[in-house]
Amino acid sequence: MTRDDLTTRLSSLVGDAGLITEADRMSGYLTDWRHAYAGSAAAVVRPASTAEVAAVVRLCREAGVAVVPQGGNTGLCGGSMPDSSGRQVVLSLDRMRRIRGVDPVNQTITVEAGVILQSVQEVAAAEGCLFPLSLGAEGSCTIGGNLSTNAGGTGVLRYGNMRDLTLGLEVVLPDGRIWNGLRGLRKDNTGYDLKHLFIGAEGTLGVITAAVLKLFPAVRSRATAWVALPSPQAAVDLIGLVRALCGDRLTGFEILSRQSLDFVLRHRAGSRDLLGAVHPWYVLVELSDTLPGAGLDGLLETALAEAFDRAVASDAVVASGPAQVAALWALREGISEAQNFEGPSLKHDVTVPVSSIAAFVEQTDRALRAAVPGIRIVTYGHIGDGNLHYNLSKPVGSDDDAFRARAEELARVVYDSTSSFDGSISAEHGLGQSKRDVIATYKDATELDLMRGIKGLFDPGSLMNPGKVLPHA
Ligand code: FAD
Ligand code: S2G
Ligand code: ZN
Numbered sequence: 001m002t003r004d005d006l007t008t009r010l011s012s013l014v015g016d017a018g019l020i021t022e023a024d025r026m027s028g029y030l031t032d033w034r035h036a037y038a039g040s041a042a043a044v045v046r047p048a049s050t051a052e053v054a055a056v057v058r059l060c061r062e063a064g065v066a067v068v069p070q071g072g073n074t075g076l077c078g079g080s081m082p083d084s085s086g087r088q089v090v091l092s093l094d095r096m097r098r099i100r101g102v103d104p105v106n107q108t109i110t111v112e113a114g115v116i117l118q119s120v121q122e123v124a125a126a127e128g129c130l131f132p133l134s135l136g137a138e139g140s141c142t143i144g145g146n147l148s149t150n151a152g153g154t155g156v157l158r159y160g161n162m163r164d165l166t167l168g169l170e171v172v173l174p175d176g177r178i179w180n181g182l183r184g185l186r187k188d189n190t191g192y193d194l195k196h197l198f199i200g201a202e203g204t205l206g207v208i209t210a211a212v213l214k215l216f217p218a219v220r221s222r223a224t225a226w227v228a229l230p231s232p233q234a235a236v237d238l239i240g241l242v243r244a245l246c247g248d249r250l251t252g253f254e255i256l257s258r259q260s261l262d263f264v265l266r267h268r269a270g271s272r273d274l275l276g277a278v279h280p281w282y283v284l285v286e287l288s289d290t291l292p293g294a295g296l297d298g299l300l301e302t303a304l305a306e307a308f309d310r311a312v313a314s315d316a317v318v319a320s321g322p323a324q325v326a327a328l329w330a331l332r333e334g335i336s337e338a339q340n341f342e343g344p345s346l347k348h349d350v351t352v353p354v355s356s357i358a359a360f361v362e363q364t365d366r367a368l369r370a371a372v373p374g375i376r377i378v379t380y381g382h383i384g385d386g387n388l389h390y391n392l393s394k395p396v397g398s399d400d401d402a403f404r405a406r407a408e409e410l411a412r413v414v415y416d417s418t419s420s421f422d423g424s425i426s427a428e429h430g431l432g433q434s435k436r437d438v439i440a441t442y443k444d445a446t447e448l449d450l451m452r453g454i455k456g457l458f459d460p461g462s463l464m465n466p467g468k469v470l471p472h473a
Contacts, residue, residue, distance in 0.1 A: 001063040003087075007043050010089070013055045018095065020044040029070060029090050030082065033137070034340060037078035037433070040086040041068075048095045050170060050178055050209040057207065058176030060089055066463045067091050069203035071113065071145030074137035076347060077432025079149070079202045079468050091207060093144045100210060102127050107215040108167060108184040113144025113208050120213070129215040132159035136333040144208045150200035152428030154332075157384035158251040159216065161428065162199060168212035169195040174205070174459040184212040197454060202430050203465040205458045219288040223296035224252070224325045225304060228279035228315040233358035235283050235383055237312045242285060242303045249296065252286030253384035254332050260380040263338040263393075264331050271331055274317045274324070283383070284332050335380050339391055342376070344404045346392040348414045352423035354386045364390065364417040371413060372406065374398070387427035390414055415442060431469045440471040 001009075011019045020026050021043050031038045042065065047053045060067050066088040070080040082088040093114035100110040104127050111120055117138040124131040133146060135153030145151070147169070152161040159165065168183040181195055198205055229235050235255050242250050258280050265271050275282075287296040300318055307313035319325045339345040352360045361379060368375050374395030381389040392410055394403035415425045419442050431439055440448065448471070455462070455470055 003042050006059075006063050006065060006089075009059055010043060010045055010056065013059060014045055014047050014052050018046045018048060018052065020046070026090075029073070029092060032076075032078060032081060033074045033140070034076075036076075037081040039068075039082035039088070040084055041082045041088055041090045042086060044090045044092055046092045046095045050096075050172065053091065053096075053172045053207050053209050054176050054178050056089075056091060057172050057174065061174065061176060061461065061463060064461070064463070065089055066466050067207070068465050069093065069144070069148070069207045071142030071148070072116065072137065072140040074141045075145060075149060075432060076349070076429045077202075077426075077434040079430055079432030079465070080145070081433070083467060093142060093207075093209070096209060099123055102215075103184065104129060104215070106184050108212050109215055110182060110184070110210065110212045111143050112210045113142060113147075115143050117141050117143060117146060124215050125218065127215070128218050130218050131165070131213060132216055133162060133165060136336055143211055143213070147199050147208050147211055148202050149430040150428070152382060152385065152387065154252050154254060154382060156382060156387075157253060158248060163196065165214050166195060166199060166211055167214060169198055169208055170210040171198050171206040171208050174461070174464040178209075179206070182210060182212050197458075200430065202432060202469050204455060204469050206464060217290040219251075220290055220292040221294040221296050222286065222288045222325070223300045224284065224286045224319040224328055225300050226274050226317050226319070226328050227283045227285055227304065227307070227313050228275050228277075229281045229283060229312065230279075230314055231281060231358065232361045232383070234312045235281060236354055236357050237310070238283060238285070238307055239354065239384055241307055241310070241312065242287075245303045245306070246287055246299055249287040249289050249294075249299070250285075250384070251288045252284065254284045254381065255383040255388070256282050256284075256332060256335065256380040257378065258282075259376055260335045260378045261331065263342060263378065264334040267338040267341045268330070268334040271334065272327070273331075274328070275315050277315065279314055284328055332380070335378065335389075339378055339393060342393045343400045344394060344407075345378070346403075346407050346410055347429075348390040348392075348411060348418075348425075349427050349429045350388055350390055350414065350418045350423055350425055351386045351427040352388075352418060352421040354383070356421040356423070357383060357386065357388070360417060360421050360423070361388070363420070364414055367413050367417065368392065368410065371410065382427075385427070386423070411438065433468055436467065436469060437471050
């Protein structure tokens, strides 16, 4: 089938609104959020319904053309980018934006894959509920992408990641069949739990078109503190102390190194460090409760008093109101963008057991500083889950390309260190194309074999997002 035949037939399936072939109009779909990856495509297709998605997938399968599912393009591993052949079709879910239903009694919401995460949070709040997935890209990322990357974010320590928040899926399979698994039951033990194959599959097993997600009771009281600490171990000790005192009310615990904070203070207008003096480490601690007036400020102050007694905290301030809470979260969420102003950001999204965090940071920092004197290590993230964003910036004044050229070598240092603590080289961002090959070094051969078997079962023609997740055999 020629490209013209393909695009003519695609147009008959999705109409003119659903098909883009002009290079200038396709360009936004052919590079990711931070322009770290680019590709080219035969066409960008934007189906408006599950039936249209299925028809497109069937046609591309008949034509032997690969399909690359795409949501908000905020992924950080190049998973939503086509290759450079110009033969693949980007299938964007950005026209599938319906909220199909909200069920406060069953505490569920049914949404299409193209719905933006922030919209789901807002619709849930309007119903007096909470959808707790929260991450820096929530204004652009989609539920389909969140499912396909099994997104985590800042609420995992209390609510879990996307896998834990999902009850049912609707998926168009690589052969074009539609699997309707949109059940909202919290208990359903009728064979293999198939949804968990597609969650985290990064579009390699099918196109997620809709999902039934869990809702939770709305948060009615919240307390947030900005705490300075001497070390990552102190942060780990503080988690234990706050958890012992506050239990499930601990709903946010994000660490950031002074280097991370310095980048934000330098590049994010209006940023201010409430504590003034320079400390090596900081955490943003948040308590929340579904009861109004739950006295969380007092509880947080009690926990901080004990932290001072135990020399875990060096200084701290409890936010005085919503504006200060928002300013503190903006400091934290501003790191990713701020780092981009300092040259290449070599990203490592790793997990180690919480008990190994301090040893991991000490060991990996030492190895990297020996390898690249003057390297700037931006360590921050969801320490409550054992998940650090361990991102590297070049020494001041050094050459961008020379630093980029060492990316593989430095990643090896970080990942070998992660592996020495039985950690994971991808905590929440997935593998995409950037970690597809390196995973072969750290993933058990049997696991890779089983994963290839599943891929072969669902997508024998390897037309669903080829070149992502699985290393070449
Ligand atoms: P895309 O980038 O469009 O796609 C991601 C992957 O999912 C690709 O492999 C794509 O093929 C596949 N895909 C997309 N839609 C579908 C579908 N409907 N069916 C099948 N496959 C599909 N991630 C976190 O987990 N935690 C964070 O804290 C976090 N913070 C971030 C902060 C910033 C500033 C940025 C830019 C990103 C951050 N991310 C974080 C990464 C990113 O936002 C998440 O991975 C997000 O889930 C991607 O959603 P998306 O809609 O942009 O997906
Ligand atoms: C976060 C963003 C990605 C990065 O901010 O929590 O997931 O490392 C990260 O820039
Ligand atoms: Zn993160």
